[in-house]
Amino acid sequence: MLKIENLHVAVGDKPILKGLDLEVPAGEVHAIMGPNGAGKSTLAHALGGRPGYDVTDGSVAFAGEDLFDMEPHERAANGLFLGFQYPVEIPGVSMLQFLRESLNAQRRTRGEEDLSGAEFIKLARGQAEALGLPADMLKRPVNVGFSGGEKKRAEMVQMGIMDPKFAVLDETDSGLDIDALKAVGEGINRIMRAQNKGVLLITHYQRLLNYVKPDKVHILVAGRIVKTGGPELALELEEEGYAEVMA
C-alpha cells in the first residue's frame, strides 16, 4: 500500500534520509523506532510534502500512484493522513469549521458531494465522543489552549472524521498520560485496523505498542532502516537500548 524505495531527503543542505526502503502492505501496522535525529519526523514530513523537505532521490508509491506527483492536499484527498507530533494552532478558526471545510475539500477533490452541516456535526460529535474529547472543544479554535493530551486526542478525532486509507502518525504517543495513551491506541485500532488500510507509527517508546500491536518494527538510524523484526524487537529496544540491539 505504501512502498518507499531508496528515499533520500535533505532539509536545507543537510541530507537526513539516505536511502530508506520500507514497504507497508494493506492491512498492516508498522512501527518505526529510532534515536533522536535518526530522521523519523523527516520521513513523516517528506511523505506529507512539507515545504523545505527536499526529496533528492528515490520514490514512494502510495496505493499504486506516485506520491510525489501529488500536492500535499491531493495526498490527503487520496487517503493519506499525517498525525502531527506538534499539532498546529490556528487562532480564530474553529475546529468544526476547519474540519468541515477540510473534509469537504477532500470530497470535492475526489469528485464527491459536500457533506451537509447536519451530517458533518453528527460525524464529528461521534468521533469526539469515541476519543473521550468533549464535543464542545470542537467549537474552540483549532488546537488553541488544548493541553498536550487534548491535542493528540484531537488529531485522532480528525483522523476518524477523514477516515483515511493510510495514516502516518508522528510521535502521536508523546506527552500522553496513561488514560490518553489508551484512548489514542484504541482510536488507532478502531479507525485504522482494516484489511484495506495501513499505518506507519513513528515512536520513541514501546508503550504505545502495548495498545497498538505492530505487525513489524523497523529501526531507523542515520537515515536508513537498519533492522526489521516483529513486535518483540520493540521490547528488546526498550530493555537494552539502541546500542545493544544494533550490536
Add this chain to the structure above:
Amino acid sequence: MTALPSPKDEMWRYADRTALAEVWDALSPPEMLQIAAHNEVQQIWQPSGEEIEIRRATITLEKGARLSLYALNSASRYGRIELDVKLHEGADFAFDAANIGGGSATLEIVTTVRHVEPAANSRQSVRTVLGGTATGSYAGQVAVARDAQHTTSEQDIKAMLLDRGATANAKPELEIYADDVACAHGATVGELDPVQLYYAAMRGLPPEEAKALLLEGFVGGLWDALGPDSPISVEAREQLRAMTR
C-alpha cells in the same frame, strides 16, 4: 472648504493625496455622534461600494455611556475611517475594524481617543490584510488627561501582508498625563504562517482555500460578537476569498 491637509500632518501622512484631492471639496464635515449618559449604542460601518470612501465622526460618550463600533474599510481605491472620540467618566468605547484591500488601494484608519475624565475604558482592535501593492495604515492616538485616573485603554493592531509589494503602517501612540492608568498597545506585521498552511493542506485544503480560511481566522475574531453570518462578516469573508483566488 479649506485647503488639503499637508502631508506633514501626521493624521494625513499616509493618505492617497490624488484621491483625496478629487473628493476634498465635496467632503462632508465629520458626523457628530453624542451618546447620552448610561446609554448603550452599537454601530456597524460597512463599505458603500464607492471606490473612494471617507468616513469621519466626532463622538462624545457621556458619563457611563457605551459604544461598540464595528467597521470594514475596503474601498477599492482609497478608504479612510477617521474618529475623534471623547470619553467622560466611566464611559466605554470598543472599536473593532479591518482594512482589507488589494490592487493599489490605500486604506487608513486614523483615531484620536481622549480620556478626559476618570475610569473610562477604550479598546481598539484593528486587523489589516493587504495584497498587491496596497497600503494599509493605522494611526491612533490615545490621550489621557491629568484627571482621568483609572483609565484603561488598549490598542491591538495587526497586519498581514500577502504580497511583497504591499505595505502596512502602524502607529499607536499614547499621551498620558494621569499616573494611575493601564494603557497597552501592540502592533505586529506578518505573513501567513507556512506551518499553518501545511497543516491545512495535510487535512485536504487546497492552497487558496487554506489561505482564505487562515485570513478569515485572522480577521474574523473582530466580529465574533455579531455572529458568523452578520453582513459585515460575510462581506469581509467574500473580500478575503477574492484576494486569495
